[in-house]
Amino acid sequence: MPMNIGVTGIVLLVILGLLLFGPSKLPQLGRAIGTTLSEFKRGAKGLIDKEDKAEDNKDN
Numbered sequence: 727m728p729m730n731i732g733v734t735g736i737v738l739l740v741i742l743g744l745l746l747f748g749p750s751k752l753p754q755l756g757r758a759i760g761t762t763l764s765e766f767k768r769g770a771k772g773l774i775d776k777e778d779k780a781e782d783n784k785d786n
Contacts, residue, residue, distance in 0.1 A: 731739075747755055 743752055743755075
């Protein structure tokens with residue numbers, strides 16, 4: 727994912743989002759994306775924790 731979008735790129739993305747989804751759907755879309763990302767982070771952390779525990783058990 728490119729991190730050097732810039733202000734102009736962000737403004738264009740917001741305008742495109744408004745045109746595609748409308749102003750009433752954007753908060754719902756943002757909430758859904760935020761929920762999805764937080765669930766992904768929680769799941770990834772759970773997998774890492776399980777892997778760390780498995781490695782600790784192997785060492786003993």
